Amino acid sequence: MGQTAPHVCGYLTERFSDDAFGSFAGYREAGGYETARHALNRMTPEEVIAVVKSSGLQGRGGASFPAGLKWSFMPTDDEGPSYLVCNADESEPGSFKDRLLMERGPHQLLEGLLIAAWAVGAETTFLYVRGEYAEAASVLARAIGEARAKGVLGPRALGSDFGHDVVLVRGAGAYICGEETGLLESLEGKKGQPRRKPPYPAQRGAFGRPTTVNNVETFCHVPHILKNGADWFRGIGTEQSPGTLLFGVSGHVVRPGLYELPLGTRLDEILFEYAGGVPGGRRVKGVIPGGISTPILPAGLLDVRMANEFLRERHTLLGTGGIMVMDETTCMVRVGCIASGFFRDESCGQCTQCREGTGWLDQLLHRLERGDGSDGDLALLGDVADKMEGGTICSFADAAAWPVQGLLRHFGDEFAGHVSARGCPLDQSFAL
Amino acid sequence: MVSTLVAQAPEATVLSDELRAAIDREIARFPEPRGALLAALRLVQDELGCIAPPTARAVAEIFGLHPAEVLEVLSFYNLFHTEPQGRHEVRVCTNLACSLRGARTLLRELEEHLGIRAGQTTPDGRVTLGHEECLGACGYAPMLRIGDRYHEELDGPAARALVDGLP
Structure with missing residues (x-):
């Protein structure tokens, strides 16, 4: 079912091409679950959190929030149940790493979940898998069954006094359920409309109880950090952004696919040296660095290290590490149309500036693409995008505005060219 | 309504x-x-x-x-349907990574081949054709899913052969 081995592997993916890695027996044979056994039997939750905090692990779901800090927000004096939630609702266009992490390494994920659950004191993990990811869900269901049968999960997980179970939950097709409070609503059987914060999930999360939510890849790093230590982890990547990231490279490149590389690897190195550059001898025109929400970089700004502290200087973000490459034939107005069409369809509709704004962006971009746009439309496009930012319940409206702002910042002349030429001057561009 | x-x-x-x-x-x-x-x-x-x-x-x-x-x-979730679908659901991913590699041309070819538009079902009830947002296979584009199964790195002839092979 597709190509699953990354082109470049690191500690997360080095055994992806080995089928045994996906089975309980194969995972155990290579020492799997020993780190969790040690954590659950020999470490206090506070000690686990301290290691994760000092490792500097940041969330890999797009927001890069420090994971250990998030875990420390969970109340320690609460009597009732609390929960861990694994956000496996990967749906950021350009991102496909979590699917492969689940399909090829389900026990690596479960071990990370178990350690995190112990650290935050969660009696149950809800593993919320994107509805379309049928293969990942079936692999995980089998892995959870094996883990229960072997006493890894259950009333005495790995021989400890800690009882834990993982409940597999499937989504049903909605991008917004990747937003952590949208996900919690969906988990409760409702529309996935994000909640107002505060209260944050650690105070009031799933079913009204304290909850920690992290992304699939974030959990997968945890066993490696516990096993090798925070200093080992800090030795990889940059000072502010340690560890590897599973970069997904797509679009106009010779070798699209997954690349597990240290954070801080240069974007032009990933594009030209690892992914083989642009096919057909054509030149690169722009690169979206971290999934469709992150603002585009033009060809002249690709000499940047892939970590937020460097990308921010160029008005963009790491996001989920989904790198989308566009060659010189690409019409950037069409790129905008695809982004805006997506966000219009996926807006949950509860905030006005998002519900209306995504529709306006989409209409204006399509009008420009058809050659019916005016200078006034172009000005309005920027104005609408700017007014959508920062005023909504969740960051979806920002995510819809950023790609448009990035396109206008770097390719404003091309947009104006669509007005003056009354149509698209790029006759070799991909079809809309 | x-x-x-x-x-x-x-x-x-x-x-x-x-x-x-x-x-x-x-x-x-x-x-x-x-x-x-x-x-x-x-x-x-x-x-x-x-x-x-x-x-x-x-x-x-x-x-x-x-x-x-x-x-x-x-009605909030894309995967639920209130009306019957064809025996096989064929959904082509048309988000950016797939479109850059020809997904929209591929969808149009399938529309012509089946004689229906995206969103419609063949008169014999065999195939419902549609487009879908990013399915998380960007590195293996263009792609489509038939029911739960992903088919990746396609071109027009390969996609047509897949659809023709559906019972």
């Missing part, structure tokens, strides 16, 4: 004992019964092909919800 139909559906569909039992097993997995609503809708759709208004009413009765509350959830 579907919502009117749900409220006015004269009788709820009678769900089989097996389906009821499967829904009860889902409910037992959650701290609150309503958590199982999406799972229940999926089970019902898998068995009946879609969730028509009388079926939504039956699900509402199980969960103690107003039929409109079930419809609200049903």
Whole structure:
């Protein structure tokens, strides 16, 4: 079912091409679950959190929030149940790493979940898998069954006094359920409309109880950090952004696919040296660095290290590490149309500036693409995008505005060219 | 309007004992019964092909919800259908990574080949064709899914052959 081995592997993916890695027996044979056994039997939750905090692990779901800090927000004096939630609702266009992490390494994920659950004191993990990811869900269901049968999960997980179970939950097709409070609503059987914060999930999360939510890849790093230590982890990547990231490279490149590389690897190195550059001898025109929400970089700004502290200087973000490459034939107005069409369809509709704004962006971009746009439309496009930012319940409206702002910042002349030429001057561009 | 139909559906569909039992097993997995609503809708759709208004009413009765509350959830998620689909659902990913590698041309070729537009079903009920947002296979574009199964790194002839091979 597709190509699953990354082109470049690191500690997360080095055994992806080995089928045994996906089975309980194969995972155990290579020492799997020993780190969790040690954590659950020999470490206090506070000690686990301290290691994760000092490792500097940041969330890999797009927001890069420090994971250990998030875990420390969970109340320690609460009597009732609390929960861990694994956000496996990967749906950021350009991102496909979590699917492969689940399909090829389900026990690596479960071990990370178990350690995190112990650290935050969660009696149950809800593993919320994107509805379309049928293969990942079936692999995980089998892995959870094996883990229960072997006493890894259950009333005495790995021989400890800690009882834990993982409940597999499937989504049903909605991008917004990747937003952590949208996900919690969906988990409760409702529309996935994000909640107002505060209260944050650690105070009031799933079913009204304290909850920690992290992304699939974030959990997968945890066993490696516990096993090798925070200093080992800090030795990889940059000072502010340690560890590897599973970069997904797509679009106009010779070798699209997954690349597990240290954070801080240069974007032009990933594009030209690892992914083989642009096919057909054509030149690169722009690169979206971290999934469709992150603002585009033009060809002249690709000499940047892939970590937020460097990308921010160029008005963009790491996001989920989904790198989308566009060659010189690409019409950037069409790129905008695809982004805006997506966000219009996926807006949950509860905030006005998002519900209306995504529709306006989409209409204006399509009008420009058809050659019916005016200078006034172009000005309005920027104005609408700017007014959508920062005023909504969740960051979806920002995510819809950023790609448009990035396109206008770097390719404003091309947009104006669509007005003056009354149509698209790029006759070799991909079809809309 | 579907919502009117749900409220006015004269009788709820009678769900089989097996389906009821499967829904009860889902409910037992959650701290609150309503958590199982999406799972229940999926089970019902898998068995009946879609969730028509009388079926939504039956699900509402199980969960103690107003039929409109079930419809609200049903219509929010892309994978639920209130009308019957073809025997095979063919969904082409048309987000950016796939479009850069020709997904929209491929979808158009399939439309011509099947003689229907995206969103329609062939007259014999064999294939429903549609486009979908990013399916998380950007590195293996263009791609489509048929039901639950992904087919990656396609071109026009390969996609047509896949569709022709569907019973």
